[in-house]
Amino acid sequence: MLRLANGAACILQAAELIGDGHREHLQRIAGSGALLVLTSSRLEALGHALPSEFCGASLPAHNLDHTGIGHLAIDPPVSGLIGASATLVGERRGSLADYATRLLRIAKLLPAVLLARLPSRDADKLQRICDEHNIMLIQNRDIDSYMTAAAQSLRVAARAKVPLRVAPDAEVAVFRAELGGDEHFAVIVGDIHGSEPPLVRLHSQCVTGDVLGSLKCDCGEQLEGALEMMAEAGSGVLVYLAQEGRDIGLLNKMRAYALQDSGLDTIDANHALGFEMDERYFLPACRILGEAWRQQGAADHQQSGQDRAA
Incomplete structure (x- = not known):
């Protein structure tokens, strides 16, 4: 579970670790529909450039199985996967979606996440949900401070x-x-x-x-x-x-190499995976x-x- 200072919270799971039934389980715990969050770099590779004020976007995932999620979040990008009628909601820096992808970057996972927002902002209720389902609670301030604190x-x-x-x-x-x-x-x-x-x-x-x-x-x-x-x-x-790989990790570096084999340069390959030019x-x-x-x-x-x- 990820919680912001204003109380907003969500249950999340890395898109690349989603399996059969995981989306439904996520939705049952949260009591809301799941969203797939992709970074602006990944979306641009999929043919959907975002305005600069957005760091990514979310789209409804209630009708996506793990194969569909993989096509959008993990597989080599193909323009047209997201239809013109799809509901894309821009996500700003400091949002739950932004912090969720930042958390995955720290873990050297692809910055694509399935999340379901929790309707309650009550801290005690959120803690009870974590305790009941054995879920770790991460505050946004932990993500903000981790890189600096770890280095120091x-x-x-x-x-x-x-x-x-x-x-x-x-x-x-x-x-x-x-x-x-x-x-x-x-x-x-x-x-x-x-x-x-x-x-x-x-x-x-x-x-x-x-x-x-x-x-x-x-x-x-x-x-x-x-x-x-x-x-x-x-x-x-x-x-x-x-x-490794400008800090995307060895596994993601091999994914980038595979994309380079198909004709992309180093920077475009990193962008296609959802990363920045240099992490x-x-x-x-x-x-x-x-x-x-x-x-x-x-x-x-x-x-x-x-x-x-x-």
Whole structure:
């Protein structure tokens, strides 16, 4: 269940996880008809461009089974799927529909959602519905604050010397958010507190390029080249951010690749899936750089003290 500060609430489920009977179950709990919410990017790919004041739109889903939902929300977009007579209601930023798709983005799910609005705004009644049906209640303020709070709560969970082929004097520090979420890491090369400023690179995770050597990108070459430059310079920090596919996740990246195979470019493929051109958020990198600098400085100070004591 998602609830706004004004009391408006809905029951929701990711469109890509809808199965037989799920829509009916959603409607029974909420006591209202289900709506399918699609982002403006997805709707444009389906041939329905929205005015700029809308972030998406909803349409009645009471006559849609999970196959029909899949055609509209998940499958490669085909113009004409939404008829001219269909009732499309524009959804503004800050609406239940907007927060629902933002929540799915955090979960690395396609930003297409089936939701049913609850007629009551009574907090106690809404909580009873959650308790009765074992449903999690999420407030819109939780979505507003999550990305920033998670980034600010990043801490070094483990660190170790990891000699690399191109940078033998390297250390890896893994960062975990106390609030949960993605794990990131930093490769620290040499002494970053030396006389010269260290080189810095922010590198977004790319399993296909970094690990598999995909010919679709040069991410692996950029990664290795950056580490080589840091080793030659004597110091550097490479922040490796868990942002696969510009932060749409590996599964959705493969969906985008499939659309690229049919002729779309990277940006259009992301839009066709309902995402923005770039979903990345770089506050985690700021936090990691600050912590890497502080942690190595503290370690150097401790080692210096031990040497003097010896």
